[in-house]
Amino acid sequence: MSDFAVKDTAPSKAPPKGERLLLRQMGDLIANPEAAVGLIILFILILTAVLAGWIAPQNPYDLMQLDIMDNMLPPGSQLGSGVTAWLGTDDQGRDMLSAIMYGMRVSLGVGIASVLIASFIGAFIGVLSAYIGGRFDALVMRIVDLQLSFPSILIALVLLTVFGRGLDKVILSLVFVQWAYYARTVRGSALVEKSKDYIAAARCLELPRHRILIRHMLPNCIPPLIVVSTVQIAHAITLESTLSFLGVGVPVTQPSLGMLIASGYDFLLSGNYWVSTYPGVALVLIVVAINLVGDRLRVVLNPRFTQ
Template structure:
């Protein structure tokens, strides 16, 4: 009897140990576009981490003899109006964009979980009051709201991270709240409450795996949205200070001012923004399709392959009692 009990347990432990390999294979086979975008994002993260090593010049090095030089062997992407190497500034700008994107989106996710998860799980008058506040918040024009808040708190890296994180999290809480409310109506949730399962176990076993898809959507899409918002604020002069090499700032200052005579100053930062936001959206879409327990193996927007699994991948991963 002991050997019979140990065999399934050993098989389950072996399966959990190799979940990353299984997930990677499924990602490559069923989501080729998402895989390519994920690789691009990994390369961008590596570039941002080793910016000092990869950048050919200091991003703030002024060389007046090289003002507005076109792309060449010496300056691959050209120089700006004070002779700074554009490639070096774009490499360091990638670090700033990813730092703002990931940090603000992490705050975004925490706020959405706190507000949406709490109100959706508890319900009642608290849910009604908070949702009316969220409705009013969403109805206010987003860019105007950001401009108003940034004009009060001032420019700075920390300020823009906190402002973008909190404002986006309040809006994203509706998605989390809707997912939690939908889960509360399912039979397995009601059965778990009926037998007296602790709230913590209900959240881990039933709620978290089934709201993973909205969370992934919020995180992946909002990273691109946050990067674009930072670029927009910097473009309008309310984002990061001029000393910080952000892509939005490059577009706003030298890119806009010298667009006719030196189009590369706007072309390359804009191209980087486009590639990063597109890659984040496609990678997040692929992750959602693979991790959502309700999709039964990940047949999603890319359409063709179907991998047969009894339960969603993330549900098995988060629940150690699933064999």
């Protein structure tokens, strides 16, 4: 009798269901050309901002590295230190490429930090409002409606007038402006989840309220929260840049892209276009890249969306 080789036919272990869903969603996101381009641009800009201290030709806020004789040089000029200013210099002799790298760090940091804090606060209030319902829900929604009836820039200007200038003050103002968007979005999703059987089962088991909210309802409200947060990052960056352009945002020692644009505004008509133009291009690239990714995320995370 001949011997037969025994082959191991045991199936390979499949990844968990949640992991498979995440991989499929990431694949759908990357498969879209516009979203892929947005991700690439966003990755390059974030990496540039994070590594600005190491890759920037100059520290534009170190007075020891600045020479007033290098002011308003056109793109491609060479500074007295031997560094080539590929994007020119401003009225203080700062290399614009280096200033943009450092400015993106401030703008992205303010936008991401404010969105993270505001989304946490808004999600908690939205879930709690939907779960409790009744007068509490009506009161919260009227406050949300009242805040959303005012322009965001107006609220931020009033808050910064009261608080004063400063990076932390700008973040606090943006959090106050944005939390209502997340509260309304999460409340709508939580109301749908509240009527489902698994919430009724959790109540029958007499689970603690905080466990039902955090472990059951909130995770199912995350997809729309992610979409809103992605778009709101672009909105927060734009709003911060507007405030800095108006002179009430971040301080001069921590200039963002908005302040760089404002510093070159007076030179636009004199032919020195590069002082405001290049920071403006960087700001547009950030906002457009985030919106491209956010639009595709809205499709990927919404199973009811017809593709």
